[in-house]
Amino acid sequence: MSSTSIFDELESQVRSYCRNWPATFTTASGSSMHAEDGRSYLDFFAGAGALNYGHNHPVLLEALIEYLRSGGIVHSLDMHTATKREFLRTFRDRILAPRDLDYKVMFPGPTGTNTVESALKLARKVTGRQHILSFTNAFHGMTLGALSVTGNSMKRNGAGLPLTNSSKIPYDDYFSGATEDFLWLERVLSDSGSGVDKPAAIIVESVQGEGGLSAARPEWMRALSELCRAHEILLIVDDVQAGCGRTGDFFSFEEAGITPDIVCLSKSISGFGLPMALTLIRPELDQFAPGEHNGTFRGHNPAFVTGTAALNHFWSDDTFVGQVKERGDELHDGLSRIANxxxxxxxxxxxxxxxIKFPDTSAASRIAAASYQRGLLVETSGPEDEVLKTMPALTITSDELRSGVDIIEAAATEVLGAPVAGLAAAK
Incomplete structure (x- = not known):
């Protein structure tokens, strides 16, 4: 029997990542993953954004091992524990207070789709309205409420029933600058005869991680925030993938200078890949009755431990932010050299x-496959997988980053041919 035969025999065909990366992985450290056949892979995927600090970061690993060996509580639902207290204090002191953010923290369940579901439910409860507006090419999760505000047709088709009480509106630059984005929405919300009901909330990603890496301009985010405030519509920012430092600042909306009514966090909030999610809500919106939204695995104390360690180690001052932005510029420059x-x-x-978005919609998938053969894990994004999506750990070194970009460049040359000299100047 082959080493993967049990997966084919027993596991559902719904699995996806292993089809593109068929290695059987055994160990990992930092930005490297190692397979049982002896090969090593540079990781530009980072657990779909759940491993912002890399695999098995030693500071977080030591905190976790020490806690587990101490006999500390592992599972606690929403009961008080010392580790939850320490996480909440640290989150307040390291993240909320320095940014002058006044949020209550809700633990909705351990995943990104849990925090989105809780946000949608709360918005409807608080406002008494049913409808939610979301954006073209958005992705917010795989449960029914989150799917209803997701744009991807393939994922929506998996619901098996109509996804109602939501509508899609154009994301930033959807019309390539030809139409004022909020002109229609502003008009119908202001017109009592438009027949368009005021929504409970608008949910948005500052960067559409699964929808093709479209990034909203700060001025567009500010205009959206002002429109919501003017019409008493709640603004929900889904920072599940773009948050926890992935765009440089801890929250992806900081660059725009806005304060959402509700913020969804998950993926890297535990820092270690352990399941954990937060829903941040303005205090006056904290209107769920006790137990009205709950979940068995809200109190995953090992995640509180590693989350606290991550906040203390990386977010005690601006040093890490500066490093992330510097490495981010290096990544952008390297990818620009290829795209040019x-x-x-x-x-x-x-x-x-x-x-990188390629005009040939098959190019990104073929380049990703060629990169895997060269020892790099990199995925695709967009409705047609037309964007080659890089998502390294924020702790990656300059040398590792350069190696990954070099692999992508070699893979692009294999798939698309040699780059055209002087094309950058023509662009």
Whole structure:
């Protein structure tokens, strides 16, 4: 029997990542993953954004091992524990207070789709309205409420029933600058005869991680925030993938200078890949009755431990932010060098959530496959997988970053041919 035969025999066909990366992985450290056949892979995927600080970061690993050996509580639902207390204090002191953010913290369940579901439910409860507006090419999760505000048709088709009480509106630059983005929405919300009901909330990603790496301009985010405030619509920012430093600042919306009503966090909030999610809500919106939204695995104390260690180690001052932004610029420059060699290729995204969109929609998938053969894990994004999506750990070194970009460049040359000299100047 082959080493992967049990997966084919027993596991559901719904699995996806292993089809593109069929290695059987055994160990990992930092930005490297190691397979049982002896090969090593540079990781430009970082657990789909759940491993912002890399694999098995020693500071977080030591905190976790020490806690587990101490006999500390592992599972506690929403009961008080010392580790939850320490996490909340640290989150307040390291993240909320320095940014002058006044949020209550809700633990909705351990995943990104849990925090989105809780945000949508709360918005409807508080406002008494049913409808939610979301954006073209958005992705917010795989459960029914989150799917209803997701744009991807393939993922929506998996619901098996109509996804109602939501509508899609154009994301920033959807019309390539030809139409004022909020002109229609502003008009119908102001017109009592428009027949368009005021929504409970608008949910948005500052960078559309799964939708093609479109990044909203700060001025667009500010205009959206002002529109919501003017019409008493709650603004929900889904920072599940773009948050926890992936765009440079801890929250992806900091660059725009806005304060959302509700913020969804998950993926890297535990710092170690352990399941954990937060829903941040303005205090006056904290209107769920006790137990009205709950979940068995809200109190995952090992995640509180590693989350606290991550906040203390990386976010005690601005040093880490500066390093992330510097490395992010290096990544953008490297990808731009590749894109400049191919007609119509453009760099998209922000920070460590950046990629290349190719006019040939099959190119990104083929380049990703060729990169895997060269020892790099990199995925694709967009409705047609037309964007090569790089998402390294924020702790990656300059040398590792350069190695990964060099692999992508070699893979692009294999798939698309040699880059065209002088094309960058023509662009």
């Amino acid at each position: 060699g191919y007609e119509g290729a453009v760099v998209k995204g922000r920070g460590f959530l950046t990629g």
